[in-house]
Amino acid sequence: MVSRLLLIVLICVHSGRLLAQQQQDEIRKSIFFGGGSYYVDDNQIDELYAWLDSIPNMLDKYDIQLISHTDPIGGKEYNEWLSKMRSEAVQQILLQKAIPERKITIKDWGLDNPVYSNTSYQGMQMNRRVDVILYPIIF
Template sequence: MVRLYIILFLLLPIAIQAQEQPSDEIRKSIYFGGGSYDIDEFQALELYHWLDSFPNLLEKYQIHLISHTDPIGGKQFNEWLSKMRSESVQHLLLEKEIPEHKITIKDWGLENPVYSNQTFSGMQMNRRVDVILYPIVF
């Protein structure tokens, strides 16, 4: 019985964190190399397969792109890089025949990092564009 309480105590923070995540959004991240806005073929195909997995995508979801960078290169460079990254992902969506009016974009650049920029792995994780599907509520 004590083991059960210990396990529950250890899992409680995970359960609380899971509850804090918005349940109405569906997210896929596209990752980039340092200073790059090129999307490799594997990630492009993975994005297409992911989008294809949603029946009636255009009728049910609004697509939001949120781009991030690491802090290397300074504010002005990262604002430009963030914009170029979101435009690269938007280009893939347009090639997939998703109308431009279904896509909104927020370029954060080096502001509001989700992961710590104090570590190499954190900086790698911040070099991304999140493709977020929000359900359309009628």
């Protein structure tokens, strides 16, 4: 019984290390939106560009994934549309930065799979975002 418990603990510790390594490999920046909006303000665009410029050889080392989220206000169909509009807005900003479209993939979650609780106003604000995630290219 003790050896089985020790094995479970070791597996959990090892799994935690793997998860931590995966999270360390990715680099993330979030773009936040107002309720019902897919407008990205100039300050966030400037911050996104500065962030991208701070990563040496970014296009050679990383692929980009855009993951879009919404709060639940407005229902499923509306939030699917809004999520798509948000990720497309961020994609256009990246394309204007001369990032090739082939380097960008998109996942629109809409109101599904929220990271923050939608039971509070603050949680809903945090869910109104597109995460720009850089994943290392594995050769």
